[in-house]
Amino acid sequence: MTTIKDIAKMAGVSISTVSYALNNNNKVNVKTKEKILKAARQLNYQKNGIASDLKKSSTRTIALIVTDLAGPYYAELVKGIQEVTLSKGYDLLACSSVGGETSTAVKFLTEKRVDAAIVLAHNVSEDVIVHSARKQFPIALLDRTIDSEHVVSIEVDNEAGSHMAAEYLIGQGHRDIAYISGMAISELMYKRLNGFEKAMQERGLEGSKRLLQYGLFNRESGYSNTKMLIAQGNLPSAIMYANDEMAIGGINAFREHGIKVPSDVSIIGFDDIELAQYVRPALTTVMQPKYERGALAAHLIFQMLEGQSIEPFYNLPTKLVLRNSVTQKR
Amino acid sequence: MTTIKDIAKMAGVSISTVSYALNNNNKVNVKTKEKILKAARQLNYQKNGIASDLKKSSTRTIALIVTDLAGPYYAELVKGIQEVTLSKGYDLLACSSVGGETSTAVKFLTEKRVDAAIVLAHNVSEDVIVHSARKQFPIALLDRTIDSEHVVSIEVDNEAGSHMAAEYLIGQGHRDIAYISGMAISELMYKRLNGFEKAMQERGLEGSKRLLQYGLFNRESGYSNTKMLIAQGNLPSAIMYANDEMAIGGINAFREHGIKVPSDVSIIGFDDIELAQYVRPALTTVMQPKYERGALAAHLIFQMLEGQSIEPFYNLPTKLVLRNSVTQKR
DNA sequence: CTGTTAGCGCCTTCAT
DNA sequence: ATGAAGGCGCTAACAG
Numbered sequence: 001m002t003t004i005k006d007i008a009k010m011a012g013v014s015i016s017t018v019s020y021a022l023n024n025n026n027k028v029n030v031k032t033k034e035k036i037l038k039a040a041r042q043l044n045y046q047k048n049g050i051a052s053d054l055k056k057s058s059t060r061t062i063a064l065i066v067t068d069l070a071g072p073y074y075a076e077l078v079k080g081i082q083e084v085t086l087s088k089g090y091d092l093l094a095c096s097s098v099g100g101e102t103s104t105a106v107k108f109l110t111e112k113r114v115d116a117a118i119v120l121a122h123n124v125s126e127d128v129i130v131h132s133a134r135k136q137f138p139i140a141l142l143d144r145t146i147d148s149e150h151v152v153s154i155e156v157d158n159e160a161g162s163h164m165a166a167e168y169l170i171g172q173g174h175r176d177i178a179y180i181s182g183m184a185i186s187e188l189m190y191k192r193l194n195g196f197e198k199a200m201q202e203r204g205l206e207g208s209k210r211l212l213q214y215g216l217f218n219r220e221s222g223y224s225n226t227k228m229l230i231a232q233g234n235l236p237s238a239i240m241y242a243n244d245e246m247a248i249g250g251i252n253a254f255r256e257h258g259i260k261v262p263s264d265v266s267i268i269g270f271d272d273i274e275l276a277q278y279v280r281p282a283l284t285t286v287m288q289p290k291y292e293r294g295a296l297a298a299h300l301i302f303q304m305l306e307g308q309s310i311e312p313f314y315n316l317p318t319k320l321v322l323r324n325s326v327t328q329k330r
Numbered sequence: 331m332t333t334i335k336d337i338a339k340m341a342g343v344s345i346s347t348v349s350y351a352l353n354n355n356n357k358v359n360v361k362t363k364e365k366i367l368k369a370a371r372q373l374n375y376q377k378n379g380i381a382s383d384l385k386k387s388s389t390r391t392i393a394l395i396v397t398d399l400a401g402p403y404y405a406e407l408v409k410g411i412q413e414v415t416l417s418k419g420y421d422l423l424a425c426s427s428v429g430g431e432t433s434t435a436v437k438f439l440t441e442k443r444v445d446a447a448i449v450l451a452h453n454v455s456e457d458v459i460v461h462s463a464r465k466q467f468p469i470a471l472l473d474r475t476i477d478s479e480h481v482v483s484i485e486v487d488n489e490a491g492s493h494m495a496a497e498y499l500i501g502q503g504h505r506d507i508a509y510i511s512g513m514a515i516s517e518l519m520y521k522r523l524n525g526f527e528k529a530m531q532e533r534g535l536e537g538s539k540r541l542l543q544y545g546l547f548n549r550e551s552g553y554s555n556t557k558m559l560i561a562q563g564n565l566p567s568a569i570m571y572a573n574d575e576m577a578i579g580g581i582n583a584f585r586e587h588g589i590k591v592p593s594d595v596s597i598i599g600f601d602d603i604e605l606a607q608y609v610r611p612a613l614t615t616v617m618q619p620k621y622e623r624g625a626l627a628a629h630l631i632f633q634m635l636e637g638q639s640i641e642p643f644y645n646l647p648t649k650l651v652l653r654n655s656v657t658q659k660r
Numbered sequence: 661c662t663g664t665t666a667g668c669g670c671c672t673t674c675a676t
Numbered sequence: 677a678t679g680a681a682g683g684c685g686c687t688a689a690c691a692g
Binding site for chain 3: 344357381383
Binding site for chain 4: 345349378380382385
């Protein structure tokens with residue numbers, strides 16, 4: 001790890017000047033500062049937040065303590081992570097990336113406050129990840145794939161899952177199928193769309209597919225996209241949603257309009273979140289192995305920490321979960 | 331804050347010996363060690379984990395980075411906390427207390443790794459909390475009440491909420507009412523039970539009440555408790571559950587037995603978790619102001635951090651949310 | 661078995 | 677505007 005000492009040496013100034021420059025103290029001469037910042041960049045300097053905290057006797061962080069990090073949402077996933085982390089005698093901390101580049105998450109990635117990270121937050125830039133990962137700081141990615149040293153990606157086969165779902169719909173006699181998604185900012189959502197498109201193409205159904213892609217991947221967005229579809233009249237016979245949350249929003253929209261799922265429209269989701277089995281009709285969806293994914297991520301982190309070389313890329317299979325939101329097209 | 335230096339002085343040994351003793355190095359003479367541990371206890375010593383991490387260049391902790399800490403479960407609550415924390419320029423970290431006294435949570439409470447804590451984990455002992463709270467380390471409690479310096483409790487009026495629910499059931503004509511709960515380990519659950527009992531008493535219905543209290547407060551336990559009730563034959567006309575999770579478990583149990591809710595039994599929950607509106611029948615329940623509670627907790631933390639003196643005890647009101655799991659008793 | 665000592669990396673007062 | 681130097685609190689050789 002490079003420290004301010006290294007920077008000082010490289011820039012030919014004293015440690016304290018470096019500290020001042022890095023902390024935006026305006027006492028420092030502009031030219032000197034530039035020189036220092038350049039050196040810092042070249043050496044890929046990352047502040048040691050622990051040392052800084054120690055010196056300042058303050059962390060400026062609040063702990064939220066809960067019985068179990070594994071609340072329903074990421075529930076299974078976090079459970080997998082938590083169990084192996086605990087068994088290795090490590091602590092597990094959750095922090096969020098709201099706030100973007102100034103978020104707690106980025107701080108933790110870049111300031112050596114932890115020994116490794118598992119990332120499931122698409123709003124953390126690839127740049128930060130690539131620059132943070134080191135031998136002593138491996139990173140496991142659960143929301144994208146990056147080919148870089150000391151980074152593993154544990155993906156789910158989104159494309160195949162989506163393809164399978166589309167195949168299923170087609171097999172049930174559906175031809176006019178809509179795909180409702182948010183704006184495909186994330187790789188994973190892009191792959192889901194791809195799987196769908198491929199399946200349609202293979203069956204020569206390209207012309208009959210319809211796409212709706214606006215906004216986010218949440219329930220609200222699923223709801224409003226579906227409303228738009230309804231407003232256009234001429235409903236498709238089936239709809240694939242980019243994820244369960246959106247599909248549930250869609251179900252709500254249909255209910256409001258007195259449109260029956262699945263007798264009027266069939267619906268299929270993706271993820272198999274907990275709610276999926278509780279909504280009415282229970283949601284047919286593509287399940288991903290959540291617990292296994294979490295546990296695998298944690299295991300890989302430890303293998304990397306121990307210096308073992310590992311496969312940098314994993315792709316876990318999905319499974320179709322048949323419930324009541326899809327019916328055969330007569 | 332007391333440091334190993336203070337202990338060394340008090341015990342009349344060198345700091346390294348203190349360090350050895352505290353870290354269970356068996357090199358240290360038993361008598362010396364005892365002396366040191368006693369001094370540590372007297373001075374209420376708490377290790378500075380940051381210093382230790384700095385020295386060891388290792389934190390033994392993994393960060394789990396998520397887009398937003400506010401997943402559904404604590405969703406609203408965490409959202410409230412997150413927003414005010416962020417606006418103050420502080421970081422927010424979630425850690426769990428699985429592992430009891432050796433958990434990450436306790437470590438964070440006792441090792442000055444953070445500047446304050448918000449606790450929502452009944453398995454963290456009162457002792458730890460009382461000993462950790464200081465002027466420079468205030469603690470907000472969301473799951474219990476402790477009367478101690480630098481500790482605030484932000485409660486919800488569980489007793490009144492429960493009382494209101496029972497009143498409502500009675501008002502709907504129910505007389506034979508069962509209360510299903512886990513083992514009342516936590517204060518809050520005890521209060522809920524109390525509210526129910528009081529309402530029954532006031533209406534002279536004490537004799538007709540039935541209690542079932544085993545196990546935990548989760549869905550599984552609600553399910554099995556309900557099964558037991560069913561097995562006994564002679565169903566009550568209404569059931570109050572200690573929380574929504576248990577009530578949902580109950581609904582599942584009834585469905586399996588072909589018992590109709592609410593026409594055969596009325597059911598009421600507590601909390602108004604997200605799922606409550608999605609289960610069928612939608613769950614009538616007692617809502618607590620989650621977001622407000624979170625935001626208030628965070629605000630109070632900052633006021634304490636700024637040295638303001640505050641009311642040490644808050645009690646937020648609940649509200650009955652009428653849905654479809656309760657019907658009038660003919 | 662216990663003490664002395666040299667840092668971990670950074671910040672900050674004081675002097676220049 | 678820059679540098680020297682003294683810690684923050686703890687650990688871990690090393691020496692005794």
